[in-house]
Amino acid sequence: MRRVAVLVLGAVLAVVGVRSSGGDLASGASRYAAGLEAYDAVIPDDHILLEQLEEAVELRRREDFDRVLDAKDPGELIEHATLKEKHFEHRELGIDTLFIVGDELFGYLFRPENGWGRGGQNRQVIDYTPQLSRVHRGRTGGPDAFGCFSCHFKGGPDGAGTQTQVAFFNGDGERLAGADQRNAPHLLGLGPIAALAIEMSADLKSQATKVSEQAKTEGKRTEQPLATKGVRFGRIIAAADGRLDYSAVEGIDADLIVRPFGWKGHQATLRDMVEESLHLHQGLLSADIEKAVHAGTRDGAIYGTGRHWYDLDDDGVNAEIDSGMLSTVVGYLSQLEAPVTQPPRDPGLLDQFAAGRTQFESLGCAGCHVPALQLINTKFETRPAQAADRESFILDVAKDGEVPKIEPMFATVTTPYLVHLFSDLKRHDMGDGLATPTEQNSIPPRVFLTRPLWDLADTAPYLHDGRAPTVHEAIIHHGGEAQTARDAYLALGEDERAAVRVFLASLGRHPKLFVP
C-alpha cells in the first residue's frame, strides 16, 4: 500500500516535471541537458593543448615568484616589471621578455610608495591607508584604481571593463551627475590600430601637401576630397598661395592626425593614452610630463602644485613613471592578440550569422563600422619620438607576441594585412542622446570615434558610458549620423534583427587557456 502510494507520487511528480519543461523543448531546452561532450569538436589536439597550457603557466610562473619576492622585500616586483630606456637602448631584452614584463606590470597594484595618488596626507602615520575617489575631480582624476587590470579584464586578460568599472571623469569629486562616464574598452589589437592610424595620418598629410603644392604651382585655389583607406575625411582646400584651409575637413582634427584612442578619439599614440590613464586612474605622474611642465611646454595645472617640479603631485615620490616604463607598457599592449570573428557552429545560428552580416552592410552599420582596413606597414616603434642618435625598438604587430595576429589579405609577400576592427577610426556626430556633459580636448559633446566592434561579444555593457546592457539597446541609442541605420534596424522584423545581433555576438576572441 505504502509502496504503491510512493510510486503514484513519483509518477505525479514526474508528470509535473515533464509538463513544466515540455513547453520549451522545441526551443532547445534539451540542449542544456545534453552533456558537454557536444562541444568536444572545439578541443585542440593534445600537443597544441599542452603547448597552450605551458604558455599559460609560463606567464604566471614568473609573476608568482615575483609576488612572493616582493612580499619579502617590497619594491622587487615593480623593479622586475620596469624596464629602463637603457634596456631598450642596448637591446638587452627580447620582444618576448618585453611581453612577460609588461604583463606583470599590467597586473600590478600600484601603491603609495610607487607614487600612487597625490600628496596632502601624511603617509608615515601608522594608520595611513590610500584613499580612493570614485568620481574624478576635474581633469586631475581620481585615483579610482590601483592597477590596469582593475578595469581591463572582462572576457579575458586585457579585456574590457564591466559596468561597475565605468570611470567618472571630470566630475566634482563627489557626485555621479555631471561626471563624464567612460566604459573601459578592451585592449586587444591595439598594435594594428596604432599602426593603422600612423599610416592614415601620413597619407592624409601627404594629400594635403600635394594640394597645397598644386595650388601654388597652378596659382589658384584648389579643393580636393581627403580620403585614406577608403575612409573620407571631408575636403581640403588650398588657397592660391598654398595656404591650407581645414574648414571642410571632417571627422578629424585640423592637424590631420588620426587619433584612434579614447571613446572620443582624443589620443594619437598608445604612449600618450597610457601616460594619461596612469595619471587619471592611479595618480602616477610621468617624468616626461613633469619635465615638460617644468620647461613650460605643457600646462601643469591638472598635475598639481607641488613644492618641487619633479614631484608635482606632492606625494614625496619622484619620477613615478619613467620613459622606460611607458615603453614597456606600449611594447606589451602592441603585442596583444587580435580579436577574431567566430561563425557559429550550429547550422541554424550560422544561417542567422550570414544573414546578419548582409544586414550589417545593408542597414548602413558598415558605413562607419568599416569591417576591415588595410595595413601596409606592420612595423611599430615602441620608443618615444627621439633624436636620430638613439636606437629604435621596433616590433611587428603582425608577428610579435600573442596569437592570433592580423593576417595578410593574400598569400603573397607584398600583400597588405587586413585589420578586422569594424571602425573607420573617424569621429562622428552621435546625436543629443549620447552627448557627453562636456567637450573633451575640444571634441564636442555629441562627437565620438567609431568604436571598433571586434570582440564585441565579450564586452557588454556597451556604449561610452556602458548604459546599454545588450547590443539591442546599444543600437537603439545610436543617433545623429547613425540615426538612419538605427531606424533601419528597428524597421526590421524580429527575425532579421535577431540575425544582426547573432552576427555581432560572433565578434569575439580566440578561446585560450589561462591560469588566473
Added chain:
Amino acid sequence: MTERIPLGLLFALVLLLSACDSTPTTWRADCPPIERPPPMSLEAARHAHRLAARRTELRLREAAVPGSFLREMHGALDPERMAAGEVCLSELADRGEMLFEHEYSFTDGLGSHEASKAPAGPFRRVHFGAFGGPETISCPSCHWVGGPNGAGAETDNAFLTGDGERPGRGDARNPPALLGLGVVETLAREMTEELQQQRARLQKNGKGEARLIAKGVDFGVLRINDKGELSMASVRGVDGDLVVKPFGWKGTLARFGDFSSEALQLHMGIQSDVLVAKGSAELTGGGKDADDPDGDGIRGEFRSGPFSAMLVHLALFEMAKVEPLVQSLQIEPAALGLLPPTTTSFAADFQRGRKHFHALGCADCHLPMMVLKDPVLKLDGLPPVDLSATMQQPGLKYDANLDGYPVWLFSDLKRHDMGKINQAQYVHNGVSRNDYLTPRLWGVADSAPYLHDGRAPSFDYAIAGHDGEGRKSRAAYAALGHEEKGALRVYLMSLRRASRVIVP
C-alpha cells in the same frame, strides 16, 4: 463502505506527504559522480574549452532570442522534482554555473520600473537606500580577481544604502572571494548549535552564567537573572539570537542563499521568489503586483528552481590551499610538473612568518583552522548535500585525529570592533558601525585589494587599516624589523587559491 476506502486512501496520502516533509529525501541513486579533473591537467584544459564553447553558444542563442536562456532554465528546473531528489546534483551544479555566469537583460528582469526605457540606461552606480542599484548585469562582473568566483577589484566596490548619487554617502563594500560558501555556512551552523545549546542549558539551570564558546571561539558571557531573563550585555561578536552569521563584511547573514537573493536584487534588480516572499518593501520595491514588486513588468524573474540550482553551484565552491607550503611540499611532482610551489624558495621566511602570525596576535581573530563535524549542508528545497563528496577541489578531507574535517579559513566567524577609521555610515542589520566580521584570509594572496572598502593595495596597508581590536597587533607589526615584516608577508602570500586552468 464505498465512501470509506477513498477517504482512507486520502488519509494515507496526507500522512505520507507530511512524512515526506519531515524525513529528509535523498538524491536519486543513479546519478553519475560529479566530474572533477585535476585543476592543472590536460583534462581540465579540455573541460575548460568545452565550457567556453558552450558559453559562446549560449551567448549567440541569447542574442537571437533574448530571455531564452532563463526561460529554458525555468522550464527545465522544476522545484518539486528537485526537492524530491530526482534531478542529479551534478546537473544542478552545472546549470547553477550557467545561471551564475549569465548576463541578465531587461527581458530577464534586469533593473526596475521603467529602467528599460530610461534614456541614460538602467544603471545606478551608487545604491539608493535599501533598494540598491542596479550597477551590473552578472555575478562574475564583480567576482573575478584570482579566478572564477573570486573577489572584486577596488573598481567593483558597491556603495550600499546610499543616496543614489554620491559614492561618499554610501557604504563602500569590496566584493569578497566566494570560497567554500557551503563549508562556511555549515561551520557557522554548527557554531550556532553549540551556542544555542549552551543557552538552553543555562535556561534549564535557570540561574548563573555561561561562557559561550563555539569551536574554540569565545563569544563572551551569557547571564540569566532570577526571573529567567537572559542578559546579552557581556555577549561578544554575535547577535542576541546567538546565530553565527558568516556572510557579508559585517556578518549579517547566516545563509549564503539569503545573501544571494539580496545580491541579485541589489546589484542587478533580479527578484527571486525567496526575496519577493521574505524581503522588506524597501528592498523589493513594494509594488502593487505581488509577483513583480519592482514594477518592471517581468513577473517571477527568478523562481525557486533556478535559484536553488544556483545555490548548489555556490555551495560547492572550493576552499583555498591548506597550510600551503606544507601541503605544496607533499604534492606529488607538482601537478603535471607545471607549477612548482613558489613558496619553497622562501621556506625559512614562511616558517618565521607563521610564528609571527601567531605571536603578533593575528591568529587570535584570524583563527587558522576550525574543525567541521558534519559535512552535510541543508539547502531549502533540496535533499541534503554531502559537501565532502561533492565540492570542488581543494575540498573537505576527513582527519581521524581531529575527528572531523579541518577547514583552514583563518577567521573566527565573529564580529569585532575595528575602530573609528573603519566606521560605516549606516547600521546594517543592527550591527554597530565599527563592527566587522573577521574576514577569512584563505586565498588572501589572490584577492587584493583588501579591507571592506578595498582601500589597501597590499598587505602593509591592510594591516595599517586594523584599528580598534586590531590596534595592538598592528602596533606589534609596525614594531617588527624590515626582515621580519617580510617574513609575515611571505606567510600571507602563501595563502593562495589552488591554481587552475580556465578559458575566460
